[in-house]
Amino acid sequence: MIELIERLSLLKGVSGDETAVAEYIKKEIDGYCEYHSDHVGNLLVFKQGAKRPLKKVMLAAHMDEVGFIITHIDEKGLLKFTTVGGIDSRVIIGKAVLVGNQGVYGVIGARPVHLIEAAEKDKVIETDDLYIDIGAKDKAEAQQYVNVGDRAVYDSDFVRFGDGMIKARALDDRAGCAILIDMIQNELEYDTWFAFTVQEEIGTVGAKTAAFSIAPDCAIVVESTTAGDVGGVPDAKKVCSVGKGPVVGFMDRGTIYDRELYQLAMDIGKRSSIPVQTKEGVYGGNDSRSIQCSRGGVRCIAVSMPCRYLHSPSCVLKIEDIENTRALVAHMCKEMSALD
The missing domain is CATH 3.40.630.10 (Zn peptidases)
Known part of the structure; x- marks a missing residue:
């Protein structure tokens, strides 16, 4: 099984x-x-x-x-999204995802840490401040692979490990x-x-x-x-x-x-x-x-x-x-x- x-x-x-x-x-x-x-x-x-x-x-x-749904593609080709189901935004920054039926590879990104003010560093980053980077050069290229409404899932392998454990x-x-x-x-x-x-x-x-x-x-x-x-x-x-x-x-x-x-x-x-x-x-x-x-x-x-x-x-x-x-x-x- x-x-x-x-x-x-x-x-x-x-x-x-x-x-x-x-x-x-x-x-x-x-x-x-x-x-x-x-x-x-x-x-x-x-x-x-x-x-x-x-x-x-x-x-x-x-x-x-649970997963993500694409809500907007900006002029730089970055994908805005919201969560589908109960996802803690603290665990998703920097995670790899697969977008749409084609499984387009992407990474969840945020503002670089050196640009965050000291007063903001202890705050949990909201999903609205994150995006998915699929490596597109602009909006037109991103739209060749992704549509608004596409879902995205974590890119995570199935692994057996430890004392009879599985991860997926x-x-x-x-x-x-x-x-x-x-x-x-x-x-x-x-x-x-x-x-x-x-x-x-x-x-x-x-x-x-x-x-x-x-x-x-x-x-x-x-x-x-x-x-x-x-x-x-x-x-x-x-x-x-x-x-x-x-x-x-x-x-x-x-x-x-x-x-x-x-x-x-x-x-x-x-x-x-x-x-x-x-x-x-x-x-x-x-x-x-x-x-x-x-x-x-x-x-x-x-x-x-x-x-x-x-x-x-x-x-x-x-x-x-x-x-x-x-x-x-x-x-x-x-x-x-x-x-x-």
Whole structure:
């Protein structure tokens, strides 16, 4: 499955431009299930199992990633942009990016440090003060390669390193997509529905239509969440830690999770010897916020992989956490399908 995550993470798929990811997933799941794309770009999947479920369960993972969108090309051929999704401007200065479908190479630049006044040096540079330099001599040349509205992504390789770690650009949420693909490619005990959603990073847009179309009773959102187990972070603010298994939350900024499903995840972890950790804090959000409100309401739980440096060019996951998340999600899907 790690090789699949590598292939997925190298695809360009900034929110609103997820086509390449969706087309690749179709190739992976073709012949294993029934699927179609809806009008906003979600890929909706039905996988027949050995039994009919008592409860209709949907698994969801989003295809989109954070990135940039070009808003203006100036006379010097420099590209002005804004962020798509939650990106910290402190991590992007000097980073290499790939712009548009052609993958035009560029570098995010700012005013030279020797021209910054002393009073400004301690301030965080705003995105409005940055630009992408693609090496064009002027506006006319830049327009031969880039259009306003083109997306840009970090130019970041997939790397295995350290004690079973991987680093890549879009692990949020291509690792979740890989888990869903792997489940579709294998036999399931119960009929199960899957949603590969779009535009999660700008407001969980795709999840709204996906949940309405599938109309599940329950949903598992398979995600990545911020692990703060790094230098300078007090224990009370770490949220979760890499290497301690999948993360299950009781609440975030968009969802109060179903208490019975939360407890089910913890119980399965104990029964099946799968390490499970609680998300210790009310931070972030995911597709659950939209899924829970669909039709007459959907019981939701999110199962996330702890990820360091989320939304940066170097997201970091531990392979063991990915495998344990896959195991927990499979057990939960089976047991939720049989709930009274």
